[in-house]
Amino acid sequence: MTPKTVDTAHPLLDETDTAEVLAALSSGDLSGTAPVVAVYERALADRFGVHRAVACSSGTAAVHLSLLAADVGAGDEVIVPATAPVMTAMPVLAVGARPIFADVTDSASFALSLSDVRGRLTSRTRAIVSVAMWGYPADGEALAALCTRRGLTLIEDAAQAHGTRTGSRLVGTRGHLGAFSTHLRKLITTGEGGFLLTDDETTADRLVALRNAGKAATGGQFGRSFGLNFKLPAMSAALGLRQLARLDQRVTARRTIRDRLAAALESMDGVKPFPVRDGTPNGYATLLLADDAHLAVVLAEELAQAGFVSDPRRYGYRPLYDYDAFADVPADACPNAAQLCSRLVSLPCHEGVTPADEQRMIDIARQVVGA
Ligand SMILES: Cc1ncc(COP(=O)(O)O)c(C=O)c1O
Numbered sequence: 001m002t003p004k005t006v007d008t009a010h011p012l013l014d015e016t017d018t019a020e021v022l023a024a025l026s027s028g029d030l031s032g033t034a035p036v037v038a039v040y041e042r043a044l045a046d047r048f049g050v051h052r053a054v055a056c057s058s059g060t061a062a063v064h065l066s067l068l069a070a071d072v073g074a075g076d077e078v079i080v081p082a083t084a085p086v087m088t089a090m091p092v093l094a095v096g097a098r099p100i101f102a103d104v105t106d107s108a109s110f111a112l113s114l115s116d117v118r119g120r121l122t123s124r125t126r127a128i129v130s131v132a133m134w135g136y137p138a139d140g141e142a143l144a145a146l147c148t149r150r151g152l153t154l155i156e157d158a159a160q161a162h163g164t165r166t167g168s169r170l171v172g173t174r175g176h177l178g179a180f181s182t183h184l185r186k187l188i189t190t191g192e193g194g195f196l197l198t199d200d201e202t203t204a205d206r207l208v209a210l211r212n213a214g215k216a217a218t219g220g221q222f223g224r225s226f227g228l229n230f231k232l233p234a235m236s237a238a239l240g241l242r243q244l245a246r247l248d249q250r251v252t253a254r255r256t257i258r259d260r261l262a263a264a265l266e267s268m269d270g271v272k273p274f275p276v277r278d279g280t281p282n283g284y285a286t287l288l289l290a291d292d293a294h295l296a297v298v299l300a301e302e303l304a305q306a307g308f309v310s311d312p313r314r315y316g317y318r319p320l321y322d323y324d325a326f327a328d329v330p331a332d333a334c335p336n337a338a339q340l341c342s343r344l345v346s347l348p349c350h351e352g353v354t355p356a357d358e359q360r361m362i363d364i365a366r367q368v369v370g371a
Contacts (some may be wrong), residue, residue, distance in 0.1 A: 059181025254283025
């Protein structure tokens with residue numbers, strides 16, 4: 001019998017989501033300027049404790065809009081962790097700038113190495129992107145301080161990190177701009193979609209114009225400034241509102257499973273829970289770090305045989321400079337990032353993971369390392 005597949009994606013939808021989407025549909029205004037979009041944005045800003053939220057069509061669009069709002073363009077450079085997914089770096093190419101891949105502090109962290117970053121700063125550097133992969137908190141206050149000192153825009157790509165905390169702040173609210181995805185896999189899902197958070201009213205107004213063909217936030221005509229169409233439709237905003245109301249409950253449920261998996265695997269040799277530093281992950285997934293790449297491959301393969309999908313295996317996770325799309329981007333090797341990418345295995349820890357699933361994943365890990 002083929003085992004059931006347990007993936008990282010697990011949307012939680014009930015009849016209230018359906019009712020809200022149907023209400024948006026029957027309101028007649030299905031567009032991205034429908035009133036429900038503004039209601040969703042207000043709810044996002046309030047929940048994350050920032051002045052403004054701007055909804056958009058995807059997480060990729062959110063990063064793209066962040067770069068445009070930061071005036072990043074041709075000839076500019078943007079520092080991106082080599083451990084980020086391709087979706088973080090593609091928008092840098094799209095605005096005509098050059099991604100500069102920087103290494104992480106060590107092979108068990110997604111935090112940018114400040115010394116590596118400093119060595120890569122030039123007069124063309126405009127922005128630095130921080131990415132909390134799989135919802136694990138990464139960069140601390142020091143990166144924000146560096147950006148402030150050097151006059152650089154800090155963009156937090158929090159696409160996977162809804163509800164992740166570092167210190168007293170939520171990830172995605174610490175930089176100048178926070179970019180989120182609401183793709184199917186995310187803790188708030190609208191199928192496809194995204195949003196931006198900022199405390200800066202001027203930046204928020206620019207984002208509104210940038211996502212709507214240059215029409216000012218106060219109205220008027222299109223083309224008053226540069227802009228594209230990256231709006232989020234009304235039905236998606238209605239769904240996002242319901243999803244947002246469920247965020248705390250989801251984070252708690254996932255953290256509980258993540259903590260149990262981590263506790264069960266803590267004392268094993270060969271594979272360890274990924275260390276949590278400076279904060280609390282949101283339970284997007286549970287990460288394990290194998291002692292070497294071979295062990296990671298074997299563990300991910302055994303998990304796959306039992307139906308459990310490991311994201312690094314599914315993505316072919318590797319440093320950004322190893323993807324064909326960036327073959328023309330001059331890059332130095334990032335040894336910590338390379339080590340990290342090759343040794344990671346993810347376990348699903350969402351509400352669809354049963355106690356039997358948890359036990360099965362633990363048993364597989366123990367069996368692979370011979371514990
Ligand atoms: C860290 C990160 N950034 C950006 C994106 C892009 O988001 P989207 O798929 O909504 O375009 C993703 C999507 O998985 C992501 O994980």
